[in-house]
Structure formats: structure tokens, C-alpha cells
Amino acid sequence: MSTRRGRHALAAIGLLVATALAVTGCTAGASPKPTASSSTAAARADATLRLGLAAAPANLDFTSTGGAAIFQALLGNVYEGLLRLDQDGKVVPLLATGYTVSRDGLTYDFTLREGVKFSNGSPFDAAAVKFSLERVKTWKANTPGNLAALDHVEVVSPTEAKVVLTKPDATVPFWLAGPLGAMFSPDAVDSLATKAVGTGPFTVASYQTGVKLVLTRNDAYWGAKALVKQVDLDYFADASAAANAMRSGGVDALYQAEAYDQLASFKADPRFTVTAGSSQAVVVLSMNEANPALADVRVRQAISHAIDKKAVVAAATDPYFVRSDEPYPYDPAAAKQLLADAGVTGLNLTFTVPNRPYAQAISQVVQSDLAAVGITATLQTQEFPAVWVDKTLTQHQFDLTVVNHVEPRNVTNYGNPSYYWSYSNPAVGKDFAAAKAATDEDSYITHMTDAVQAIIKDAAGVWLYNPPNVVVATAAVHGMPTNDLGVGIGLAGVSVTG
Amino acid sequence: MLLTVLRRLGVFALTALVASVVVFVLLAVLPGDPARAQLGLDATPDQVAALRHQLGLDRSLPAQYVHWLGQLATGSLGISYSTRAPVGPEVLNAMQVSLLLVLAGMVVAALIALPTGLLAAVRQGRADGAALSAATQVGISVPSFLAGLLLVTVFAVRLHWLPSGGWVAPVDGVGGFLRHLVLPALALGLVRGAILSRYLRSALLDVQREDFMRTARAKGMTRWQALRRHGLRNALVPVVTVTGVELAGLLVGAVVIETVFVIPGLGSLLLRSVANRDLVEVQAVVMVVVLLVLALNLLVDLVYVLVDPRLRRAR
Numbered sequence: 118m119s120t121r122r123g124r125h126a127l128a129a130i131g132l133l134v135a136t137a138l139a140v141t142g143c144t145a146g147a148s149p150k151p152t153a154s155s156s157t158a159a160a161r162a163d164a165t166l167r168l169g170l171a172a173a174p175a176n177l178d179f180t181s182t183g184g185a186a187i188f189q190a191l192l193g194n195v196y197e198g199l200l201r202l203d204q205d206g207k208v209v210p211l212l213a214t215g216y217t218v219s220r221d222g223l224t225y226d227f228t229l230r231e232g233v234k235f236s237n238g239s240p241f242d243a244a245a246v247k248f249s250l251e252r253v254k255t256w257k258a259n260t261p262g263n264l265a266a267l268d269h270v271e272v273v274s275p276t277e278a279k280v281v282l283t284k285p286d287a288t289v290p291f292w293l294a295g296p297l298g299a300m301f302s303p304d305a306v307d308s309l310a311t312k313a314v315g316t317g318p319f320t321v322a323s324y325q326t327g328v329k330l331v332l333t334r335n336d337a338y339w340g341a342k343a344l345v346k347q348v349d350l351d352y353f354a355d356a357s358a359a360a361n362a363m364r365s366g367g368v369d370a371l372y373q374a375e376a377y378d379q380l381a382s383f384k385a386d387p388r389f390t391v392t393a394g395s396s397q398a399v400v401v402l403s404m405n406e407a408n409p410a411l412a413d414v415r416v417r418q419a420i421s422h423a424i425d426k427k428a429v430v431a432a433a434t435d436p437y438f439v440r441s442d443e444p445y446p447y448d449p450a451a452a453k454q455l456l457a458d459a460g461v462t463g464l465n466l467t468f469t470v471p472n473r474p475y476a477q478a479i480s481q482v483v484q485s486d487l488a489a490v491g492i493t494a495t496l497q498t499q500e501f502p503a504v505w506v507d508k509t510l511t512q513h514q515f516d517l518t519v520v521n522h523v524e525p526r527n528v529t530n531y532g533n534p535s536y537y538w539s540y541s542n543p544a545v546g547k548d549f550a551a552a553k554a555a556t557d558e559d560s561y562i563t564h565m566t567d568a569v570q571a572i573i574k575d576a577a578g579v580w581l582y583n584p585p586n587v588v589v590a591t592a593a594v595h596g597m598p599t600n601d602l603g604v605g606i607g608l609a610g611v612s613v614t615g
Numbered sequence: 616m617l618l619t620v621l622r623r624l625g626v627f628a629l630t631a632l633v634a635s636v637v638v639f640v641l642l643a644v645l646p647g648d649p650a651r652a653q654l655g656l657d658a659t660p661d662q663v664a665a666l667r668h669q670l671g672l673d674r675s676l677p678a679q680y681v682h683w684l685g686q687l688a689t690g691s692l693g694i695s696y697s698t699r700a701p702v703g704p705e706v707l708n709a710m711q712v713s714l715l716l717v718l719a720g721m722v723v724a725a726l727i728a729l730p731t732g733l734l735a736a737v738r739q740g741r742a743d744g745a746a747l748s749a750a751t752q753v754g755i756s757v758p759s760f761l762a763g764l765l766l767v768t769v770f771a772v773r774l775h776w777l778p779s780g781g782w783v784a785p786v787d788g789v790g791g792f793l794r795h796l797v798l799p800a801l802a803l804g805l806v807r808g809a810i811l812s813r814y815l816r817s818a819l820l821d822v823q824r825e826d827f828m829r830t831a832r833a834k835g836m837t838r839w840q841a842l843r844r845h846g847l848r849n850a851l852v853p854v855v856t857v858t859g860v861e862l863a864g865l866l867v868g869a870v871v872i873e874t875v876f877v878i879p880g881l882g883s884l885l886l887r888s889v890a891n892r893d894l895v896e897v898q899a900v901v902m903v904v905v906l907l908v909l910a911l912n913l914l915v916d917l918v919y920v921l922v923d924p925r926l927r928r929a930r
Contacts, residue, residue, distance in 0.1 A: 161779075175697035177890060182697070183655015195719035257662050258654045295636075317683075326698050326705065327887050328879045329780075351781070358877050361779040365771035502656070503892050504649030510656060511648075524657055537691065 122320035149280035150604040157573030160595065165347040167210035169359045170610070171375055173327045173352035179296050185523055185603070188296040190330055190350055190398045192605030196315035198298030199227055199246065199292055202602045208290045211315060212241065212300060222285030230274045233339045235302040236320045243278040246270055248303040250280065256297070260524070263292045266553075270395070271442050285554050287561045288526070295525070295604050315419040318343040318609035327352060344596070344612035353440075354472075363389070363589055369613060370590035370597055372606060375474075377434045383589050390592065393585035397525040399573035400433070400475065402483060406539040408516050410464055417576035419455035420517075421445035423490045424483055430582045431477040444573045452490045468494040469509045471501030479581065521584060525603030528565075531572045535612040540577040544568075627909045630901055631652050640678050640899045642894050648672075649696050649892040670696055683898065692902070693895035697888070702899045706884065712782060713880035716803065716872065717865050719796050721858075722803025725863075728854075731808075731845075732815025737839060739820060747815065749800055752862060754809025759868050763802035763875040780877035799876040802867055807861055814857045818850035825849070851922045860913035863908055 172186040179187040179541045182477050193201060199213040212215070233241040247270040266286035282289065292298065306313035313321045318340065318428040319332035332351040334343040338571045351368055353359035356376035363383070373396075374380070382406060383389045404411045411417060420545040425447040458463075466487075471482040477498070484494045494517060499505040499521075509515045518537075532549040534541035545568045552564035572578075588602040641819035650666040651658065660779035667673050669680065676858055686693050692703045738744030760909075771779035777798055822828060823846060831841040870882030877883075881900055 132618060176699050181699075181781070182653050183658060256656060257666060262659065325879065327883065328877075353877055354883075355877070358780055358875065360779070361767050362877075363774055364769075365775060365779040366779060367771075367778050493845075500647065500890075503645075503652055503890065506651050506656060507646045507648055511651065511660075522656075580664050 122439060154526075156225050160344055160614050162344070162346065164345045165349060166345045166455055166594065166608065166611055166613050167349045167351060167368045168606075169351050169353055169371040169374075171353060171356065171359070171373060173205070173354075174324070174330065175311045175325070176310040177301075177321065177324060180255075180257055180309060180547060181257040182310075184275060186352075188259070188299075188604070189606055190332075190356045191313055191315070191317075191321075192299060192321045193317065193607040194294055194332055194348075194605055194609065195313045195321055196299040196301075196605075197293075197317045198230075198293055200294040200301060202291075202294045202604050204600050204602070205600060206602050208294045210277070211294075215291075217304050218556075220556075222287070222554075223279040223282050225289065226273075227280065229278060230339065231276055233316050234337060235305065235316055236335055236337070237302055237305050237314045239302045239304055241300060241302075242274040242275040244275070245300055245303060246278040247272050247278075249299065249301045250293075252301070252306070253297055259296050261297065264289065264297050270339045274568055282601045285556050287558070288553055291526070304438055318347065322347070323613075327354075327428075329601070336411070337448045341609065343581055343609040345608075348608050348611075357562070370588065370594050370599070372586075372588055374587040374589050377587075378588065380589075388591060390590050392590075392597075392599045394588065394601065396523075396559035396586040396601040397603040398521050398523040398584045398601075400479070400519065400581045401522045402479070402519045402581055402586060403517050403538040404578065405513060405518075405537070406541070407464075407513060410461055411516060413459050413461070414575055415455045415459040416464070417574045419452040419490065420487065420492070421576045421579050422452035422455065423492070424581075425485045425580075426578055427487075428477050428583055429482045429591075433475040434584065443575065445579070449486075449490050449526050456490060456492075462491065464492045466492060466494050467497055467514075468517040468519075469497050469499050469505065470514040471505045471520055472498050472503055473521075475521065475584075476501070477521050483517075483519070509585065513537055513539065523603070528569065530573070532568070538578065540572075540575070542571055542575055543576075543611070545571050545575075578607075622862065623913060627906070631719070631905045634901055634905050635684075635898055636680070638898055639676070639683075639894070642889075642897060643676050643894065644841060645890045645892070649894060652892045653697060673697060681893075683895070686838065687902075688760065692899040694889075695896045696893045697891045698894070702896045706881075706899045706903050709879060709881045709884040710785075710907070712878060713866070713869050713873070713882065715719070715785075715796070716869050716878065716880060716908070717862070718797060718802030719800035719860070720807060720865055720869070723800050724807035724861075726810035727804065727808030728815055729813075729929070732812040732819065735812065735816040736819035736823070739816075748813075751809040751812045751816075754786070754805055755813065757806060759806045760894065761803050762805050762870045762873050763799065763872055766798045766802055767875070770886070782878045782880075783878075786834075796904070799872050799878060803872050806868070810861065811858065815827070815850060815854050819846055819855045822846045822850045853921070855915060855918050855922055859912060862911045866904065866907065 136521065158479065169226050172184065174190060175182050175184065177187060179191070192562050199210050199211060201211040203209050212233060214230055216225050216227045218219050218225055227246070229246065250267060250270050253264050253267065266282045266284050268283045270280045271281065273279050300316060302314050305312065307520045315341065318335055320335050322331040322333045326332045329352070330508045332348040332350070334387040336342065336344050351362070353362065357379070359371055359374065360379045363371050380391055383612060384391045401425065406412045409534060418467045422445050426443065427447070446479050468480060468484065471477050480496050484496060487494045499508060505520070509518050511600070529549050531540055534544040548564045548568035552568065555561035555564060586599065588597050588599055590597050593613050593615045595612045595614065598607050626703060630864055637886060648663070650663050650670060650672060654662055654666060671679060683693065691701065693702065695702045698705070711821055735747040735751070736745050738747070770777045771918045781795055783795050785792045819842065828841055831845050832838065836844065850929045869880060870885065872878070872879045873882040874886065881904060885897065888900065
């Protein structure tokens with residue numbers, strides 16, 4: 118397998134159960150690359166980019182507060198790591214100039230970029246790397262366990278840091294390119310919730326909780342300076358309020374636009390461009406295997422066959438986003454046969470549904486599809502996140518549920534038997550462990566693929582669709598990142614013309 | 616007068632205490648864990664337990680309540696679970712925003728109610744009076760959020776005259792402040808104005824049947840003059856009563872309007888802190904709202920005295 122193809126496969130696995138779930142027809146005027154600045158109008162260096170987003174950060178500290186909103190705004194803009202993900206999901210150096218991995222996979226030698234300073238004036242050096250990475254153990258949120266293999270960091274010289282692992286872990290570079298790899302100034306972590314100090318191209322000017330986060334260009338930045346002077350991140354709890362702001366000129370762009378019903382009218386309007394890039398998210402209908410009926414693989418396969426995924430996608434998002442290969446194609450007859458084989462009749466299931474539009478829409482389709490094969494699903498709407506997380510995720514009080522899983526590489530949750538769906542297949546756990554311990558890419562991919570194939574065969578979930586990352590922008594905005602990789606929205610390369 | 620003030624303060628303290636207990640119990644009964652809400656979907660049970668301990672959520676409910684009361688006694692509204700900052704400044708800021716919005720809504724309502732109510736009363740029985748009356752009936756039936764959406768669609772999305780939402784503090788520019796205030800104030804004030812207009816009309820019609828009005832007309836005043844000199848002031852007493860009741864409704868209406876127009880007032884803050892199960896912040900907002908409603912009631916009582924000279928001697 119050539120390296121290029123290897124990366125391709127790696128990226129594919131990165132999208133949860135990717136072999137089962139390739140979104141092929143993202144034809145919503147999309148190109149996966151950032152929009153080219155072909156316009157002749159000059160970008161203004163003193164411009165302000167006003168970007169509309171949905172979920173707002175609770176505070177500025179992603180080491181102690183969950184949710185993607187915080188690092189989405191700050192990573193790559195205010196904070197930077199040794200490595201980063203490019204728009205194709207490839208790990209590339211950022212504050213490191215490069216690294217080498219020892220043959221046993223236990224040590225990573227990083228050489229660091231020189232002359233980099235934090236926005237408070239402190240130098241970025243190997244001591245900061247040691248401080249930041251060894252501090253991950255104390256993080257309270259954003260899956261510090263993904264870097265559990267990290268033992269300690271040795272300061273070889275100010276520009277050389279040696280990261281030492283307790284056991285080989287092929288996923289370390291990927292996690293270092295995300296929030297866990299962010300570099301903090303050792304003298305500026307006392308009030309992370311309100312003050313963000315990083316090495317990035319922007320600094321935080323102000324944050325009005327839940328309303329507006331203002332970033333200003335860091336003119337002392339070590340690399341290419343940001344193309345706009347200021348970025349206003351405006352948070353809209355209501356998708357139609359966001360769409361109205363876009364139409365009335367209140368914002369220049371919407372990132373992860375949720376008002377799917379409005380996309381057609383944005384596309385029809387020549388003032389706007391609409392792009393649908395990829396995201397790390399997957400919408401999953403999960404079946405609680407603590408329920409004896411659902412512990413039978415035939416019943417799970419029957420449910421998988423019973424659901425018309427095309428109808429689900431049309432109901433929940435937009436008929437534009439159609440997907441292709443399907444491990445369990447829509448086939449009610451096959452579903453009935455499987456249920457008969459399993460000897461299951463008159464199955465009654467409690468279906469907990471988050472009170473979000475996508476989930477509500479999906480639940481209606483699923484309920485009627487299941488009724489058609491003789492399964493009664495009782496819908497129970499739950500406030501999301503508070504109630505759903507409590508009742509369904511934590512206390513496992515459900516038979517069926519549906520949720521949009523946004524965490525990158527979360528497929529490994531199928532290796533955790535105590536996760537909310539109670540799926541357990543020891544072979545899958547072994548494959549994930551072997552993949553993590555792999556010291557070369559081919560072996561990593563082989564083990565991951567084996568695990569994913571087993572999960573699909575077991576029908577551990579019904580993977581409905583990958584939500585697209587929809588970006589709506591005015592013609593004056595150039596270079597908006599289109600793919601959401603589960604890290605920050607890199608805004609330094611975005612310009613505003615005219 | 617002093618006794619009245621003391622009694623009012625006592626009522627306030629009692630109301631606030633009862634409200635705080637009710638909110639505390641309601642949020643405790645409500646499913647959803649504040650620690651979980653902060654840490655997100657992928658937090659481990661150990662992490663959640665550690666944060667619960669840190670926030671003091673593992674103590675008994677009465678103990679948590681007493682701790683909160685103790686904090687309040689020292690003048691602190693507490694530290695928010697989610698922002699990790701004192702909630703006092705945030706709540707005060709949101710309160711100012713909501714008050715400005717309610718005030719602007721009230722001004723709009725008065726500007727609508729006074730002329731339309733007067734005209735509808737004077738022209739009662741004629742075509743234009745009936746038309747006005749019908750128009751206010753329609754105004755009452757339009758929910759304020761719908762009015763808000765319609766205003767946004769017409770004036771922001773289609774005509775681009777005004778912003779579709781957001782908020783600019785007066786200190787950051789009076790022009791921007793006013794531009795952002797117009798649509799939400801209209802949405803809030805239209806319905807209230809229609810309601811008040813109808814009350815004013817019927818109050819004026821009642822007044823016209825009074826003896827002193829007939830006397831005024833007998834002295835040679837026109838119907839209009841009599842209304843202006845003698846009718847309006849007497850008709851205002853019931854209108855002020857209604858306004859007092861309506862003010863609480865205006866605050867509640869502001870919650871909806873804040874959502875439609877993305878305004879960072881008490882309503883938005885309350886919704887956000889309930890979603891985060893941020894008990895400390897919810898309590899603070901509830902305290903402030905209770906205080907506001909009681910203060911508004913006091914204000915209404917004072918206005919009575921201004922409108923009706925007889926009440927001045929009675930006290």
C-alpha cells in the first residue's frame with residue numbers, strides 16, 4: 118500500500134465507520150478545498166470578519182469544560198500545538214519544525230520553531246512543551262485519556278523536546294494535533310476560563326458569554342499574519358436568527374449552518390456561496406444491548422434493514438446529501454425475516470430522542486419504518502444535552518436513541534463495553550488495542566479495518582449519515598475553511614474584500 | 616409611609632426566599648447534572664464525580680441551600696458553574712439590557728395606546744372608530760414573537776434598514792444602540808400597546824357616562840375638550856392598574872423577544888443557565904427578576920398617587 122493511499126484509508130477510518138459511511142454526494146455547490154480568492158477586489162488588512170456560529174463556549178478553558186465550541190474558536194487561532202491537521206486531515210508540523218519516532222515507537226523527538234513567543238511575551242521553548250503536555254493528565258474535559266500513553270517530556274535543549282511514552286501508540290501525533298496538544302505558557306494558566314494566552318495569529322480581545330467572542334490580530338505572530346484585523350464570532354442559539362443575520366448583512370459568514378431548510382434559498386441568492394464540506398460527525402441510531410431482545414444480532418440487523426436511510430437524511434437535513442454504499446440496505450422483507458428467525462414478535466422499545474430538530478425529524482421516520490416491520494417504538498423526547506446525557510448516556514435508560522456524535526475518532530467507543538449502548542465484542546477491543554500499539558501505518562489500518570468490519574457485521578448501531586459542514590458566506594469572504602476536522606476553525610487565512 | 620416601605624421590604628424578602636427555595640427544589644428535581652453539563656459527552660464517571668465534589672454538588676440539598684444563602688448574606692451572588700466567574704456582574708449587565716428593552720417597549724406601547732385609545736373612544740360608533748377598535752383587536756391577537764419575526768423579515772432581511780438582531784450597549788454608541796433597539800421594542804410594544812389602547816378606550820367610554828362629564832359638556836365644552844380636561848385623568852386610574860399587571864407580562868415577553876433578536880438580557884441568560892443546569896446563575900437571575908417585579912409594583916403605586924390626588928391625602 119503506497120503512503121498516499123495509506124493516508125487516504127486512514128482519513129477514511131477517521132470518519133466513524135467510514136467504510137460503511139462515505140458521504141459521496143455532497144453536491145451542495147461544494148468543493149472540499151478552501152474557496153480560491155480569484156476575485157480581483159483587494160483584501161482589506163483592516164477588515165473585520167463577522168462569523169456566525171451556533172453553540173457558544175461556556176468559558177475559554179477547554180482543559181476543564183467540555184463541548185467543541187471552545188477549542189473550535191481558539192485552537193489554531195489563539196492556541197497552537199506542535200502539530201496541526203491540514204484541511205485534508207493530514208498531520209503536519211506547526212510549532213515543531215519536524216519530529217522523528219524511535220524504532221520501538223516509545224520516543225518522539227521534536228525540534229521546535231525558534232523565536233516563537235506567547236502573546237504575554239513569554240518565550241515558547243521545550244520547557245513550555247514539557248509543561249503543557251505533562252499537564253494534560255490534569256485536564257478535566259476533552260478526553261485527556263487519549264494521551265494516556267504519554268509518560269513524560271524531556272527538555273533536551275530549548276529547541277528540542279523528547280516525548281516519552283509508556284507504550285507505543287500510533288495515535289499520539291493525531292491527538293497532539295488537536296486540543297490536547299495545545300501549548301500553554303507556564304505563567305498563564307491560572308485563569309484559563311477568562312484569559313487565553315497562546316502563540317497563535319490572534320489574541321482574545323473580549324468574550325461576552327454566550328454572545329460574542331472578539332479576536333484581534335496578533336501583530337507579533339511568528340508566521341504569516343492574519344489577513345483580517347479582527348474576527349467577531351457571533352453566537353446564535355436559534356438557527357433562523359442566524360439565517361436572518363446573514364441575509365440582513367449582520368454577519369459575513371455562517372459556519373456549521375444548521376438551518377438546512379434555508380440552504381436552498383441561500384444557494385439561489387447570487388450574493389452568497391454555500392459549501393458543504395466534510396465533518397467528523399456521524400448521526401447514530403443506537404440500540405441498548407442491555408435489553409435482551411436487542412442483544413440478539415439478528416434483531417439489530419433487522420432494525421438496520423428496516424430503516425430507510427434516504428428518507429431519514431431527507432427528513433433531517435436536506436435531500437442534497439445522499440450517501441452511497443450501505444451495509445444494511447433498506448429492506449423491510451429481510452427485516453421481517455430476521456425478526457422471525459430470532460423468534461421475536463410484538464417488540465416494544467423505548468426510543469429516547471434529544472429535543473433537537475434533526476433528532477425529532479429522524480425519530481418520526483424511524484418510528485414509522487419500525488412499525489412497518491412490527492416493532493413498536495415509544496418516543497420519549499429529552500432535553501439535550503442535560504437530560505439526554507443524564508438518562509440515556511449515563512444511566513442507560515433507553516432501548517433506542519439517536520444522537521449526532523461529533524467527537525473525532527470516536528469509533529473506539531465500540532471497544533468500551535460499558536459505553537451507553539453496552540455493545541461488547543472482545544475481538545473488537547483487541548483490534549483497537551492492536552491498532553493503537555501499531556508502529557507502522559499499514560498495521561494500524563489493518564487492525565482498524567478489522568475492528569470496523571466486525572462492528573458492522575454485529576450491527577452495533579445504525580449509522581444514518583454524516584452531517585455535512587455547511588458554510589454560507591458572502592462573495593466578499595475568501596478562504597473560509599470548509600472541512601470540520603474536530604479541531605479549531607483556522608481563521609488566519611480568511612480575508613474580506615471590498 | 617415608613618411603615619409601608621418596611622412592610623414592602625418584608626414582603627420582598629419573604630417572596631425572594633420562597634422563590635429561591637422553589638427554584639432550588641425545582642432544579643434539583645429536574646433531571647440533568649451540572650457537572651456533566653460542564654464536562655460534555657465524553658467525560659469519564661471519575662471526572663464527573665471529581666467536579667461534583669469540587670462544585671459541592673455531592674453535599675445534601677439543604678446543605679447546598681444553606682451554603683448559597685450564606686454566600687448571599689455576604690453580598691456575593693456566587694461563582695457560576697459554567698463561566699467560572701462571579702455571576703453578579705453578568706446578571707447586573709443582563710438586567711440593564713432587559714430593563715432598557717422593557718422601558719422601550721413600554722414607550723412604544725404608550726405611544727400607540729394613548730392616541731388610538733383616545734380616538735377610538737371619541738369616534739365611538741363611527742366607521743373610523745370601529746376600524747381603530749378592530750385594528751387593536753388584531754394587534755392583541757398577534758403574539759409578540761410573531762410580530763418580531765415579521766418585523767425582522769420586512770425591515771432587516773428585505774429592506775436592510777435595521778439589523779436583524781444583536782445588541783449594542785448605549786456606551787458603545789448611541790446610534791448603534793437605537794438601531795438595534797427599534798425592532799425588538801416595536802415587537803414588544805405593539806401587542807402591549809393594542810391591549811392598553813383597548814383598556815383606555817373602554818375606561819374613557821365609562822368615564823363619559825359620569826355626571827361630571829355631563830356637567831362639563833353642559834358648561835359648553837366639546838366632547839373632545841371634556842375628555843382632555845376631565846376624562847383622561849380619571850380614565851387613567853384603571854389603565855395604570857392594567858399597566859402594572861402588564862409590566863410583569865412585558866418582562867416575560869422580553870424573554871421571548873430576546874431569543875428572537877439575540878439580545879443578551881435576563882431571558883437569554885436564564886435560558887442558557889437552565890440549559891447548563893447552572894444553579895448559581897439561575898438563582899441569581901430569579902432573585903433579580905423578583906426584585907424587579909416588586910420594584911415595578913412599587914413604581915405603579917407611586918404613579919397612582921400622581922394620577923389621583925385623592926390618594927395623596929389618604930396616605
